[in-house]
Amino acid sequence: MKLILKYLKGYPKLILLNILGIFSFVGVQLGIPTVMALMIDNGIGNGDIAYIKRMGGIMLVVSLIGGIGTILLTYASSRISTYMIRDIRNDVFTKVQRFSHTEYNKFGVASMITRTTNDAFQLMLFSNMLFRTALLAPVMICISVFMTIRTSTSLSMVIGGALPFIVLGVVIVAKVTNPLSEKQQKGMDRLNRISRENLTGVRVIRAFRKDKHEEERFAKTNEDYASVSKKLFKIMSFTQPAFFFLLHLAMMAVFWISSLMIDKGTLQVGQLVAFLEYQFHAMFSIMLFSLVFILYPRARVSANRIQELLDEKPIIENPADGVTVKDKGIVEFDHVTFQYPDGELPVLKDISFTANKGETVAFIGSTGSGKSTLINLIPRFYDVTEGSIRIDGVDTRDYDIMDLRQKIGFIPQKAFLFKGTIEDNIRFGNPDATPEEINHAIEIAQAKEFIENKPKKLQEDISEGAKNVSGGQKQRISIARALVRKPEIYIFDDSFSALDYKTDATLRGALKEETEESIVFIVAQRISTIMNADKIIVLNEGEVVGMGTHKELLKSCSVYYEIADSQLTKEELEG
Numbered sequence: 001m002k003l004i005l006k007y008l009k010g011y012p013k014l015i016l017l018n019i020l021g022i023f024s025f026v027g028v029q030l031g032i033p034t035v036m037a038l039m040i041d042n043g044i045g046n047g048d049i050a051y052i053k054r055m056g057g058i059m060l061v062v063s064l065i066g067g068i069g070t071i072l073l074t075y076a077s078s079r080i081s082t083y084m085i086r087d088i089r090n091d092v093f094t095k096v097q098r099f100s101h102t103e104y105n106k107f108g109v110a111s112m113i114t115r116t117t118n119d120a121f122q123l124m125l126f127s128n129m130l131f132r133t134a135l136l137a138p139v140m141i142c143i144s145v146f147m148t149i150r151t152s153t154s155l156s157m158v159i160g161g162a163l164p165f166i167v168l169g170v171v172i173v174a175k176v177t178n179p180l181s182e183k184q185q186k187g188m189d190r191l192n193r194i195s196r197e198n199l200t201g202v203r204v205i206r207a208f209r210k211d212k213h214e215e216e217r218f219a220k221t222n223e224d225y226a227s228v229s230k231k232l233f234k235i236m237s238f239t240q241p242a243f244f245f246l247l248h249l250a251m252m253a254v255f256w257i258s259s260l261m262i263d264k265g266t267l268q269v270g271q272l273v274a275f276l277e278y279q280f281h282a283m284f285s286i287m288l289f290s291l292v293f294i295l296y297p298r299a300r301v302s303a304n305r306i307q308e309l310l311d312e313k314p315i316i317e318n319p320a321d322g323v324t325v326k327d328k329g330i331v332e333f334d335h336v337t338f339q340y341p342d343g344e345l346p347v348l349k350d351i352s353f354t355a356n357k358g359e360t361v362a363f364i365g366s367t368g369s370g371k372s373t374l375i376n377l378i379p380r381f382y383d384v385t386e387g388s389i390r391i392d393g394v395d396t397r398d399y400d401i402m403d404l405r406q407k408i409g410f411i412p413q414k415a416f417l418f419k420g421t422i423e424d425n426i427r428f429g430n431p432d433a434t435p436e437e438i439n440h441a442i443e444i445a446q447a448k449e450f451i452e453n454k455p456k457k458l459q460e461d462i463s464e465g466a467k468n469v470s471g472g473q474k475q476r477i478s479i480a481r482a483l484v485r486k487p488e489i490y491i492f493d494d495s496f497s498a499l500d501y502k503t504d505a506t507l508r509g510a511l512k513e514e515t516e517e518s519i520v521f522i523v524a525q526r527i528s529t530i531m532n533a534d535k536i537i538v539l540n541e542g543e544v545v546g547m548g549t550h551k552e553l554l555k556s557c558s559v560y561y562e563i564a565d566s567q568l569t570k571e572e573l574e575g
Contacts, residue, residue, distance in 0.1 A: 003303045003310075004127055007084045014083075018076035022136045024069020030143055031062045033277035040273060077131035085124040092116050092309055100316040101381055102341050107309070110193035115309055118188050119302035126299035129292060137289035144282035147274075165246060173235055178297035180232050185301055187225035194218050200465075232298075250283065251276070315341065316380055322400030325392045329357025331378070331489065331519055337386035338370075338377060346385065347373050348542045355535070360512075360520040362530035364563060365539035371523045372413060374539070375491050378521070379408050391489070409482030411495040413523075415474035417466040422451060423458040425477055429485040437484055444510045445480035446503050447473070471498035479507070483514065490520045496529050504529060527567045536560070 008015065039055040096112055104112075198205065198214055205214055254276065331354070338348040348370045355361045363371045376382055377389055380396055389396045396404055409429070417425050426438055433441075438458070442448050450473055454460040466474050475498050482490060496504045508529065511520070524530045531550040538546035538553060538560045546557030553560040554573065564573060 003088070003307050004084065004123075004130070007087050008080070010087065011080055011083060014076045014080045017072050018080065018131055018135065021069050021071075021073030021076055022139055024065055025073055025136065026139050026143055028062050028066025028069060029140070029281055030147055030278065032059060032066075033147075033274040035059050035062065040268075073132060073136070077128055080131050081124050081128035084127060085120050088123070088306060089116055089120050092120070092306060095310055095312070098314050098318075099312070100314055100383075101376075102315050103312060105342075107312075108189070108193065110196050111189045112309065113196075114185070114189050114192050115302075115305050119185065119305050122302040123299055123306065126292075126295055126302075129295065133288045133292060137285040137292070140281055140285035141289065144278050144285065148278045148282060169239070169242060173239060177232060177235055178301070180228055180235075181298035181301045184225065184228045184232060184298075185305060187221070187228055190221050191218075191225055194221055246283070316383055316401075318401040319398060322403065323394055323398055324400055324403045325394050329488070329517075329519065330390075330392060331355040332390040333387070334390065335387035336374075336377065336384050336389060338373060338382065339385045340382075346542060348377075350387070351544055352387075353535070353537060353544070353547065355519045355521070357519060358516055359534040360515075360522060360532075361535045361537065362522040362524060362533035363537050363539060364524060364527070364530060364560070366559075366563075368541075369539040370542040371539055372493055375493055375521055375523055378489070378491060379405050379410060407488045408491060409485050409487035409489070410491045411475070411478050411482050411493065413493040413495070413497075415466075415471070415478040415495070415498075417462050417469070417474055417477060419464045420462055421456075421459050422454070422462060422477060425462060426458075426480050426484055429481040429483070433484045438480075441480040441483040442476075444483055444507075444514050445476045446499075446507045446510070447476035447480050450476075472500070472503070475499060476507075488518055490515055490518055492520070492522045492524075494523050494525060497525065501528065508532070527564045 035055055035058055039052055039059075093116065096116075194214075194217060198218070205211060333351050333353050336348060336351040337346050339346040351374065353361070363374060365371055373382070377384055378391075378396070380401060383397060391399070391404070391407065418428065423438065426441060427433055430437070439448075442451055451457060451460070462469065469477070475495055479492075479495060496507065499507065504526070505528070512532075522530055522533065527550075530536055534549070536546075536548065536550060536553055537544055538557050540559050546553050546560050548556065554564060
């Protein structure tokens with residue numbers, strides 16, 4: 001398995017310990033029967049007490065060596081498997097961080113979570129068995145077979161007769177379980193997706209009284225997953241009884257043949273005892289080795305799913321020699337056209353405008369007009385299809401992507417807060433921010449009052465999903481997070497929608513002074529939020545249909561006037 005081999009290279013010392021543990025364990029398991037045979041035939045048979053004591057001492061030493069070998073094997077195999085999967089998970093997480101929205105849409109969040117958790121866990125179980133058993137079993141089989149042949153060629157034929165049946169069984173089981181394993185992991189993806197949808201959309205489900213529907217949907221998916229898993233477990237549970245049946249048949253054959261040989265004097269009792277031990281170890285090792293092959297299809301499915309993520313080439317790549325440009329204070333859209341990779345038509349068509357330092361540029365238009373898509377192009381969440389976006393005279397695609405995004409303070413439409421304290425969430429924008437800078441940011445964001453009313457102030461815990469704060473509070477904390485960063489470019493993607501009109505007006509007034517040395521982009525649905533902007537761009541079906549100030553657009557753009565007419569009073573329109 002290429003994925004496992006790739007990550008094994010980092011642990012040569014542990015691999016060496018694993019090999020030493022294997023040979024120590026094998027030496028003991030097969031050495032004790034040899035010593036026991038000599039003790040029976042030469043000691044007990046001849047009544048030689050001194051010989052028996054000497055052999056007993058040797059057996060004790062061999063057992064101690066075996067104990068050390070077992071400890072080494074367990075330690076090394078567990079460390080290799082856990083460290084290796086740790087590295088895989090880290091690499092998967094790092095790779096996913098580089099994904100654009102396109103790759104997120106391609107794989108789905110639920111599937112990526114399954115691959116990082118469940119698939120990695122399956123691979124860890126398999127790799128642990130691989131290093132503990134799969135490497136041990138061939139050594140045990142080879143030496144056991146050699147010892148059985150050395151002890152009795154006639155009796156060793158019994159193992160040879162059972163081997164084809166075991167190999168055939170392994171091939172059949174592996175062929176049957178492979179498609180079932182793939183189906184099982186896809187079923188886990190669906191379970192995670194439905195669970196995630198229900199947990200995040202619980203209010204909508206309850207509001208539309210779809211609780212029963214969702215329960216049935218989850219139950220059906222869960223039943224499908226359980227059905228596939230049951231089939232796999234049935235097949236797996238059959239293998240062990242089948243092996244022991246073959247082992248017992250082989251032992252019966254050995255006892256029958258050996259009784260004839262002992263009667264003829266061609267085999268001693270001690271040799272028979274040793275042979276039975278060798279036979280058991282050989283057959284048991286074959287079974288363990290076979291079990292690895294039976295589990296392999298499932299592990300291969302998980303490994304392929306993880307490898308698929310690691311091999312995925314992000315559409316948006318960070319240039320190898322990405323440039324860093326000092327602030328000049330200009331953003332230019334030059335005939336920008338954008339079409340989603342799986343889209344049939346462009347969602348933005350031939351967009352051109354310029355924004356200078358100190359300016360506020362606002363975007364407005366009907367739902368689906370392309371406002372949010374447009375501002376998502378600036379931090380390279382997507383790349384333009386045609387044309388270019390230049391910041392400080394440099395195409396955004398030529399920037400080092402980290403330096404590009406360092407220039408930007410992004411406040412998304414759906415405010416997102418992390419689990420932790422309010423201060424932790426604000427410091428996410430600037431970990432090195434001083435207490436004075438944090439206080440200044442929350443004052444500008446109009447968040448000071450509600451934070452001060454919290455029992456723990458800035459140390460108030462934010463729950464998972466930020467369920468313990470309102471929509472307006474989330475937006476203000478998100479704005480404070482961007483402010484404390486002091487970026488060159490602010491992007492407000494309908495970031496005032498949850499605020500009341502008074503707070504909205506006060507916040508915009510405070511922002512005006514705070515962002516004098518920055519470029520501000522605002523996407524809004526409210527005319528009142530953007531009417532004082534230096535430049536308003538009106539979008540309709542992905543095209544610019546108007547550009548100018550509020551007063552200019554009221555006279556020149558019918559689309560803008562219709563929006564304003566639906567929101568403003570007659571006096572406000574005329575004023």
